[in-house]
Amino acid sequence: xxxVTQFPSHxxxxxxxxxxxxxxxxxxxxNLYWYRRVMGKEIKFLLxxxxxxKQDESGMPNNRFLAExxxxxxxxxxxxxxxxxxSGVYFCASSHSVVSGGYTFGSxxxxxVV
Amino acid sequence: GESVGLHLPTLSVQEGDNSIINCAYSNSxxxxxxxxxxxSGKGPQFIIDIRSNMDKRQGQRVTVLLNKTVxxxxxxxxxxxxxxxxxxFCAENRGxxxxxxxxxxxxxxxxxxx
Numbered sequence: 001x002x003x004v005t006q007f008p009s010h011x012x013x014x015x016x017x018x019x020x021x022x023x024x025x026x027x028x029x030x031n032l033y034w035y036r037r038v039m040g041k042e043i044k045f046l047l048x049x050x051x052x053x054k055q056d057e058s059g060m061p062n063n064r065f066l067a068e069x070x071x072x073x074x075x076x077x078x079x080x081x082x083x084x085x086x087s088g089v090y091f092c093a094s095s096h097s098v099v100s101g102g103y104t105f106g107s108x109x110x111x112x113v114v
Numbered sequence: 115g116e117s118v119g120l121h122l123p124t125l126s127v128q129e130g131d132n133s134i135i136n137c138a139y140s141n142s143x144x145x146x147x148x149x150x151x152x153x154s155g156k157g158p159q160f161i162i163d164i165r166s167n168m169d170k171r172q173g174q175r176v177t178v179l180l181n182k183t184v185x186x187x188x189x190x191x192x193x194x195x196x197x198x199x200x201x202x203f204c205a206e207n208r209g210x211x212x213x214x215x216x217x218x219x220x221x222x223x224x225x226x227x228x
Contacts, residue, residue, distance in 0.1 A: 035216075043218040045216060048214075056215055058215075091157050102150070102163055104160070105158045
């Protein structure tokens with residue numbers, strides 16, 4: 001089966017600009033997660049979708065971040081306006097079960113804000 | 115890779131040796147733990163998991179040990195190979211009602227010399 005796909009793989013933008021990251025989960029996976037690792041820090045949870053609904057968005061850092069999952073398929077994460085501290089790697093993951101088995105992660109989008 | 119700027123503890127071993135990677139977790143209520151492997155340019159890859167009602171679980175060349183008394187988790191890799199070189203993360207499930215919200219450790223870099 002195809003894995004979790006993230007686009008773009010790299011993005012370099014100027015402070016104040018807008019960037020939209022996209023994640024295509026594994027087909028049939030209702031659960032979709034966003035995580036990120038900012039430089040010097042560990043991987044941290046951002047939010048969790050079940051189909052098109054936000055189950056848990058407690059990790060979203062502030063209102064400059066907006067995540068959507070239209071129709072319960074792919075998801076986008078928009079950062080507007082981007083700040084320097086948003087630089088890092090943004091990972092998307094999906095799972096079929098929420099009980100066990102872990103997630104399948106995408107390769108991530110490396111975001112650099114200059 | 116995305117580990118630049120992230121000062122990770124490093125374990126260096128010779129090919130064929132056994133490796134032990136340790137992790138301390140903080141929440142005594144966490145009921146599910148996962149070990150992930152991350153290679154450069156890729157997302158975290160599931161290795162093995164364990165529930166809190168177990169203290170040991172074995173996979174292919176890997177064993178996870180859980181000590182709930184001291185909140186300690188370890189990953190043992192038998193006959194370590196150069197392809198095992200990567201950053202290894204433990205993660206604990208902090209989700210409610212079965213939904214997974216993982217809290218990651220800072221990671222350990224494993225370097226395997228031929």
